Amino acid sequence: MTASQKIWALHLGLIAVLFAAQYVLPPYHATNLARIMVLSIFAMGYNIAFGYTGLLSLGHALFFAAGMYGMGLSLTLLGWTALPALIAGLVAGGLLAGAVGVLALRTAGVSFMIVTLMFAQAGYLALLYFGTITGGDEGFNPDRSLRMIGSLDLSADTPRYLVALGLFALALLLCLWLVRSPFGRVMVAMRENEERSRMLGYNPFAIKLITLVLSGFYAGLAGAAYGLLFGYVGATFATIQYSILPMLYVLLGGAGTVIGPFLGALAMFYLIDLASGITDAYFFVVGAALVALVLFAPKGILGALRERGVRWLP
Amino acid sequence: MAAVLALTAVGLSLVFGVMRVVNVAHGEFFMLGAVLAWFVTYYLPLPPAFAWLAALIIAPLIVAGIAALADVLVLKRLHHDPEATIVATIGLLYMLQQAALTFYGPDARPVAAPFEWRIQLPWFGYSGYKLFVVLAAGLILWGVWAFMTRTKAGLVMRATQVDRDIARSFGINVDRVYAGTFAFGAALAAMAAVLIVPIQQAHYLMGHDPLLLSFIVVIIGGLGSLRGTLIAALVIGLSDGIISMFFSPTLAKIIATLLVALVLVFRPQGLFGAKA
Amino acid sequence: MAPLMVAQDLHRHFGGLRAVDGASLSLQAGEIHALIGPNGAGKTTFVGLLSGRVPVQSGRIELAGEDITHLPAHQRVKKGIAYTFQITSVFPRLTVFDNVALAVQSAGAAGLDQQVATHLSRVGLADHEAMLAGSLSYGHQRLLELAMGLALRPRVLILDEPTQGLAASEIEGFKALVNGLAPDTTVLLIEHNMDVVMDLAHRITVLNFGQVLAVGTPQDIRQNRAVQDAYLGGHDAAD
Ligand SMILES: Nc1ncnc2c1ncn2[C@@H]1O[C@H](COP(=O)(O)OP(=O)(O)O)[C@@H](O)[C@H]1O
Numbered sequence: 001m002t003a004s005q006k007i008w009a010l011h012l013g014l015i016a017v018l019f020a021a022q023y024v025l026p027p028y029h030a031t032n033l034a035r036i037m038v039l040s041i042f043a044m045g046y047n048i049a050f051g052y053t054g055l056l057s058l059g060h061a062l063f064f065a066a067g068m069y070g071m072g073l074s075l076t077l078l079g080w081t082a083l084p085a086l087i088a089g090l091v092a093g094g095l096l097a098g099a100v101g102v103l104a105l106r107t108a109g110v111s112f113m114i115v116t117l118m119f120a121q122a123g124y125l126a127l128l129y130f131g132t133i134t135g136g137d138e139g140f141n142p143d144r145s146l147r148m149i150g151s152l153d154l155s156a157d158t159p160r161y162l163v164a165l166g167l168f169a170l171a172l173l174l175c176l177w178l179v180r181s182p183f184g185r186v187m188v189a190m191r192e193n194e195e196r197s198r199m200l201g202y203n204p205f206a207i208k209l210i211t212l213v214l215s216g217f218y219a220g221l222a223g224a225a226y227g228l229l230f231g232y233v234g235a236t237f238a239t240i241q242y243s244i245l246p247m248l249y250v251l252l253g254g255a256g257t258v259i260g261p262f263l264g265a266l267a268m269f270y271l272i273d274l275a276s277g278i279t280d281a282y283f284f285v286v287g288a289a290l291v292a293l294v295l296f297a298p299k300g301i302l303g304a305l306r307e308r309g310v311r312w313l314p
Numbered sequence: 315m316a317a318v319l320a321l322t323a324v325g326l327s328l329v330f331g332v333m334r335v336v337n338v339a340h341g342e343f344f345m346l347g348a349v350l351a352w353f354v355t356y357y358l359p360l361p362p363a364f365a366w367l368a369a370l371i372i373a374p375l376i377v378a379g380i381a382a383l384a385d386v387l388v389l390k391r392l393h394h395d396p397e398a399t400i401v402a403t404i405g406l407l408y409m410l411q412q413a414a415l416t417f418y419g420p421d422a423r424p425v426a427a428p429f430e431w432r433i434q435l436p437w438f439g440y441s442g443y444k445l446f447v448v449l450a451a452g453l454i455l456w457g458v459w460a461f462m463t464r465t466k467a468g469l470v471m472r473a474t475q476v477d478r479d480i481a482r483s484f485g486i487n488v489d490r491v492y493a494g495t496f497a498f499g500a501a502l503a504a505m506a507a508v509l510i511v512p513i514q515q516a517h518y519l520m521g522h523d524p525l526l527l528s529f530i531v532v533i534i535g536g537l538g539s540l541r542g543t544l545i546a547a548l549v550i551g552l553s554d555g556i557i558s559m560f561f562s563p564t565l566a567k568i569i570a571t572l573l574v575a576l577v578l579v580f581r582p583q584g585l586f587g588a589k590a
Numbered sequence: 591m592a593p594l595m596v597a598q599d600l601h602r603h604f605g606g607l608r609a610v611d612g613a614s615l616s617l618q619a620g621e622i623h624a625l626i627g628p629n630g631a632g633k634t635t636f637v638g639l640l641s642g643r644v645p646v647q648s649g650r651i652e653l654a655g656e657d658i659t660h661l662p663a664h665q666r667v668k669k670g671i672a673y674t675f676q677i678t679s680v681f682p683r684l685t686v687f688d689n690v691a692l693a694v695q696s697a698g699a700a701g702l703d704q705q706v707a708t709h710l711s712r713v714g715l716a717d718h719e720a721m722l723a724g725s726l727s728y729g730h731q732r733l734l735e736l737a738m739g740l741a742l743r744p745r746v747l748i749l750d751e752p753t754q755g756l757a758a759s760e761i762e763g764f765k766a767l768v769n770g771l772a773p774d775t776t777v778l779l780i781e782h783n784m785d786v787v788m789d790l791a792h793r794i795t796v797l798n799f800g801q802v803l804a805v806g807t808p809q810d811i812r813q814n815r816a817v818q819d820a821y822l823g824g825h826d827a828a829d
């Protein structure tokens with residue numbers, strides 16, 4: 001097989017396996033998997049910015065929450081139906097990422113991390129401040145009757161799984177196409193050496209802004225889907241913790257790999273699930289995982305595989 | 315409480331100044347100081363004043379020990395790479411917070427003040443302890459200043475700040491300086507916490523606000539500039555109260571956070587720093 | 591004939607250090623122009639001003655009559671000024687193919703694979719396509735750097751000490767390659783190897799302490815007393 005064939009086999013194979021999984025898995029795990037797939041979309045978006053382009057943001061919770069509230073408020077305030085509301089969420093995530101990017105991309109490195117963190121924090125506080133609209137700390141549950149696409153009831157298990165899988169597949173294939181496109185090559189060039197890329201005629205600011213907006217679309221879509229599929233919209237999703245989460249998934253699965261975010265989300269989700277069976281020290285697991293990852297496996301699972309000879313891995 | 319804020323912020327600023335890394339777990343060192351103060355005063359069979367004094371010494375020492383350990387075990391092996399360090403200290407933040415929750419519990423608990431008397435002025439009373447905190451913090455800050463500018467250890471730290479490679483070639487053990495600085499910065503936060511804990515109760519989530527405020531102070535003051543940090547702490551400590559008088563506390567926080575982000579974007583050298 | 595590129599009275603100081611201190615240069619279309627001078631003379635800084643890597647403090651730069659003094663570097667590249675780094679600066683963790691592809695696609699050309707192959711074979715790296723750039727030998731990295739410059743299909747190609755670290759045989763290949771560029775591409779060449787300079791250059795500018803000491807044909811420069819004192823000094827011209 002050529003590398004290209006292997007790549008397609010791998011990614012389409014993953015989607016096929018996930019499709020089959022719903023018939024095999026007990027409902028508890030199927031619901032978990034639906035959740036993981038949606039969170040993977042978020043992590044894929046984070047990976048586009050961080051893994052491929054080298055933008056280490058600590059503010060992605062803001063874009064996730066923008067998607068979630070963009071969707072949720074479109075349902076409740078504007079009376080939109082689920083599908084347009086989902087798209088509203090997607091757009092909200094991308095637009096906000098663009099707005100933050102225009103400012104934050106004037107900085108780099110540690111300053112970029114702090115600035116994105118600060119913007120996200122301000123966003124979170126704003127959600128609390130406008131509590132009368134957003135439901136503040138408690139958030140709100142969009143009514144079940146609103147969470148329908150046509151006659152498809154998204155709060156029922158099977159449609160929920162299918163929609164999660166559909167969005168996941170779309171996001172995955174798009175990401176695969178993106179990173180193998182000429183633009184993907186430029187993204188990586190930015191990560192590797194911005195100054196050199198500039199001297200090849202690329203405008204770093206523009207490239208990074210486009211990337212961040214793409215990343216924001218992913219985060220927004222994930223947030224909107226999460227709220228729609230699991231029926232809850234809340235300010236907790238705007239906290240710093242939800243900026244750390246996709247970073248954790250990406251680091252674990254392998255930054256700069258297409259499937260890495262999914263693998264990381266899957267592994268982390270079940271690690272926490274397992275750990276919380278033994279102890280309630282959930283944060284300790286997350287913290288220890290972060291430290292262990294940066295120390296011992298900065299390339300993550302797939303990154304390590306790629307170094308050990310599976311070089312065709314996109 | 316501008317004085318305590320300044321103390322915490324100086325710790326963060328010192329670490330950034332000398333080591334060029336941002337310690338996201340700084341607020342947790344603060345929290346740890348307060349929680350340890352509670353443990354010390356609760357378990358030591360001493361009258362409040364002495365128990366508190368003991369805490370003022372023991373808590374920062376333990377926190378410094380933990381910080382030094384974290385530096386040697388984790389940060390050193392990351393070569394203090396700025397971005398990896400942030401990720402690692404976020405991990406540290408979670409671990410410390412969880413440890414406090416597990417061993418200390420979710421409740422806020424008070425620590426008795428070492429002494430109670432009020433300064434009675436004709437028109438209002440003022441807690442003598444608060445005044446004492448201001449004086450003590452001021453004294454410690456002055457001590458830090460003197461330490462940095464007058465002593466050999468301070469000189470070594472400043473030399474390392476300017477250029478770690480040159481410092482190394484002059485025979486300075488950079489690893490030891492880093493571990494020491496990290497520990498020292500953490501100890502300052504812990505000390506600030508012990509000072510404040512008779513006024514505010516100890517709680518496992520209490521590290522959040524000082525972290526945010528310290529960030530704000532350090533950024534406004536100019537990353538790594540001690541003098542800027544001090545001025546910024548005073549200005550912000552005083553204005554925080556004023557702003558929240560006009561706005562709701564949440565709105566005040568939103569404005570402050572956005573302002574800080576914008577300062578970092580448009581004036582990375584801080585409001586008081588010289589132009590780069 | 592109007593020159594293709596003109597730099598007038600450029601200044602760039604670093605603190606008290608006058609790295610470029612009122613230097614001027616004009617490039618005729620199609621010429622190979624060498625820029626020489628002792629170490630620290632300001633050559634790299636000067637071409638940094640031309641390529642936009644280093645902001646100009648005062649002076650004026652024109653390309654084909656258009657003022658580009660304050661154009662950002664990436665836009666100058668789009669206008670046809672390519673710069674190859676003195677300190678090798680390929681993307682070490684990307685493949686040789688990707689390194690050149692980045693340049694090819696920046697120039698907006700169709701037939702990516704084809705073009706990458708062409709440029710790589712021009713510098714003799716055709717069979718290194720799949721290797722990681724960082725694993726190439728130093729000399730090969732210099733050649734890759736050159737291929738990236740060529741792949742931008744520039745009007746003005748600035749080469750900063752391209753033969754440093756090349757073997758004698760590779761230098762011969764390099765000379766042939768640059769000679770072949772001559773009519774279509776204007777070359778500004780910083781070079782320490784006097785053989786290469788004397789063989790290739792149509793004109794030479796000598797820089798010293800950030801100022802132009804002399805401009806002329808290789809003949810002129812060889813005979814110029816000031817140049818001999820300041821630069822060639824006691825050395826044999828072909829050191
Ligand atoms: N970014 C910079 N900051 C400070 N000094 C610089 C910088 N770049 C170059 N210089 C100084 O400018 C002078 C000229 O350097 P350069 O242009 O590299 O000379 P050349 O390429 O002719 O050897 C040198 O003294 C060098 O140290």
Ligand SMILES: [Mg+2]
Nearest residue numbers: 633634635676
């Ligand atoms: Mg040079």
